[in-house]
Amino acid sequence: MTKDLEHKFISEFQQHQNIIHKVCRIYTNNQEAHNDLFQEIAIQLWKAYPKFRGDSKISTWMYRIGLNTAITLYRKSKRTIKTQDFDNVLFRIQSTSYDDTEEEQLKLMYKAIYQLSDIDKALIFLYLEDKNYKEISDTIGISEVNARVKMNRIKTRLRTILNP
Structure with missing residues (x-):
């Protein structure tokens, strides 16, 4: 180099x-x-x-x-x-x-995210970084539609974890 x-x-x-x-x-x-x-x-x-x-x-x-x-x-x-x-x-x-x-809420969110699968962690991480679905799909290597579907499922799962 x-x-x-x-x-x-x-x-x-x-x-x-x-x-x-x-x-x-x-x-x-x-x-x-x-x-x-x-x-x-x-x-x-x-x-x-x-x-x-x-x-x-x-x-x-x-x-x-x-x-x-x-x-x-x-x-x-x-x-x-x-x-x-x-x-x-x-x-x-x-x-x-x-x-x-971090604030207590952020710690709780990270704790909930830590329970997700590796790919789901990556998806939510990029989503929280304000990446659009095109950028998320390019980074992860999945289709844009698949990224949207997975993200909706992840949001539901995080709501369930955070509000039992």
């Missing part, structure tokens, strides 16, 4: 790193696991960046890589995220602090 491409990646990553923090928040339940998953997603983004063609927005691409990495690691480790050592990289990405002091 050229220095120019490396600088561009670091700039894009720092500009959009809250996307990765949000993915980590959905798939982890403590700060150590959050940090490990954040690092693993950053590694996967770094590896994939030279192949990014710009067919979609950089944020959509980052969501897709982040969600796929989280889902893959989550399934492999059964909730224990393992990371790989990446000390030989010449640059360091500084993680800005992530405020983990």
